[in-house]
Amino acid sequence: MSDPTLHLRLRTATASAHEALERDLGWEARVATLTGYRDLxxxxxxFHATWEPAIGTALGDGAFFxxxxxxxxxxxxxxxxxxxxxxIGALPQARPIALTGPAQAMGALYVLEGSTLGGRVIGRHIAAAHGLGGExxxxxxxxxxxxxxxxxxxRARLDAFDGEGETVVAAANATFDAMRLWLNPA
Incomplete structure (x- = not known):
């Protein structure tokens, strides 16, 4: 039997960091009010204002990113x-980061891109709780x-980085941890 795809290995290797982010985020309590939702x-x-430019630069593929x-x-x-x-311009931003190349960028992007899936579930909850439509x-x-x-x-692009799997995994775990800490300031 062949090794699982990088995506599957990545999901397993980042599971604890992902679970820590979800646990500490406490999104249901945070979005219970519109003020809490706005603050989140x-x-x-x-976070995105800092990480997206870093990912874009390190990935070097605007057509994809x-x-x-x-x-x-x-x-x-x-x-x-x-x-x-x-x-909005005065909102605090996460500290600048440096990603050393496409493999690290893909690890970081795994976290941001993966949030689009679960985010849709959260969005439906927020819409129902606050009567929001598309806006x-x-x-x-x-x-x-x-x-x-x-x-x-x-996922197809990610699996092309199979030979740099350790770098991708390390960057994804670091991104989960950075996001968790940023979203939950002391």
């Missing part, structure tokens, strides 16, 4: 929830009807 979006914005950027969706959601452009939920809508196809394309 603000923290997510600060640019449609996966989600900071604009976060900006749109925050504006819908009442933040002005200057207020205010751009981030938690993932890539809309293209989410599944984009995830499949990501």
């Amino acid at each position: 979006l603000g923290r997510l914005h600060g 640019d449609d996966r950027r989600r900071v604009v969706a976060l900006t749109d959601d925050l504006a819908f929830l009442g933040l002005t452009g200057p207020e 205010g939920l751009a981030y938690y809508s993932g890539h809309g009807p293209r989410t599944g196809a984009m995830w499949s394309a990501f």
Whole structure:
């Protein structure tokens, strides 16, 4: 029997970091109010505003990555929830990071891209709790009807990094940990 794909190995190797992020996030309590939801979006914005440019630079493939950027969706959601452009621009941002190449970028992107899947479930919960329609939920809508196809394309690209699996796994675990710490400031 052949080795499992990098995607499957990555899912196993990052399971504890992923579970720690979900556990510590406490998203249901955080989004119980619109203020809490807005605050969570603000923290997510600060993370994506730093990590997306780093991933884009290290990956060096705008045709693949640019449609996966989600900071604009976060900006749109925050504006819908009442933040002005200057207020959004003044939100705290995660510290700058350096990714040394495409394998590290793919590990980091695994975390961000994977969140589009579970995020759609969270988005439905938020919509029901606060009576939101399409507006205010751009981030938690993932890539809309293209989410599944984009995830499949990501997995195919990811598996091409099989020879650099350890680098991809280490970057994904580091990204899960960085996101967990950023979203849960002390």
